[in-house]
Amino acid sequence: EIVMTQSPATLSVSPGERATLSCRASQSVSADLAWYQQKPGQAPRLLIYGESTRATGIPARFSGSGSGTQFTLTISSLQSEDVAVYYCQQYNHWPPSFGGGTKVEIK
Amino acid sequence: EVQLVQSGAVVKKPGESLKISCMGSGYSFPTYWIAWVRHMPGKGLEWMGIIYPDDSDTRYSPSFRGQVTISADKSVSTAYLQWSSLKASDTAMYYCARGVGPNYSYQYWGQGTLVTVSS
Numbered sequence: 458e459i460v461m462t463q464s465p466a467t468l469s470v471s472p473g474e475r476a477t478l479s480c481r482a483s484q485s486v487s488a489d490l491a492w493y494q495q496k497p498g499q500a501p502r503l504l505i506y507g508e509s510t511r512a513t514g515i516p517a518r519f520s521g522s523g524s525g526t527q528f529t530l531t532i533s534s535l536q537s538e539d540v541a542v543y544y545c546q547q548y549n550h551w552p553p554s555f556g557g558g559t560k561v562e563i564k
Numbered sequence: 565e566v567q568l569v570q571s572g573a574v575v576k577k578p579g580e581s582l583k584i585s586c587m588g589s590g591y592s593f594p595t596y597w598i599a600w601v602r603h604m605p606g607k608g609l610e611w612m613g614i615i616y617p618d619d620s621d622t623r624y625s626p627s628f629r630g631q632v633t634i635s636a637d638k639s640v641s642t643a644y645l646q647w648s649s650l651k652a653s654d655t656a657m658y659y660c661a662r663g664v665g666p667n668y669s670y671q672y673w674g675q676g677t678l679v680t681v682s683s
Binding site for chain 1: 599601607608609610611623624625626627659661667668669670671673674675676
């Protein structure tokens with residue numbers, strides 16, 4: 458099974474500042490990488506798939522980049538509503554697997 | 565509008581059996597895969613398995629094979645996740661999610677079913 462490692466575990470960012478989240482795969486997953494946002498008491502919400510394609514209705518401040526084993530989710534200007542846990546998921550190898558999550562807080 | 569509606573929260577005792585459900589609407593239920601994802605308290609998401617309702621093709625993560633059973637009834641647009649003998653360690657939120665393939669990302673999710681196993 459592919460192990461997905463996310464860092465940092467917690468990220469504190471001031472409103473309007475950039476947030477950069479990392480996700481590393483134990484082996485190459487090509488561009489088959491998705492990012493999800495999960496707020497307390499809610500189901501995960503798909504933000505990015507195919508490493509960099511925004512899902513329907515996702516604001517442009519969310520962007521994904523990377524390939525192979527190293528990926529980044531960037532929130533260009535953090536808003537209060539972006540406080541959540543963010544997960545990456547690979548779907549290149551069987552079984553699909555998620556990272557442990559990065560919690561984003563307002564500083 | 566695509567919707568996945570899951571059955572309500574349950575409290576069970578160790579050793580009891582349980583079957584939770586996920587009903588799809590707003591799309592052709594048989595022709596999309598339904599995955600199950602576990603979220604234990606304070607932990608990350610874990611992919612459990614997936615089913616294609618049209619022919620009940622079912623695939624499990626090695627970590628969950630033999631621990632749960634995934635099934636579907638396309639006549640009522642519903643997928644199921646069941647346990648024959650629950651353990652305290654099965655306490656978690658369980659989500660269903662719709663995929664366009666067996667190995668894919670998930671645009672649509674159910675609201676989650678909280679399963680609490682306690683004596």
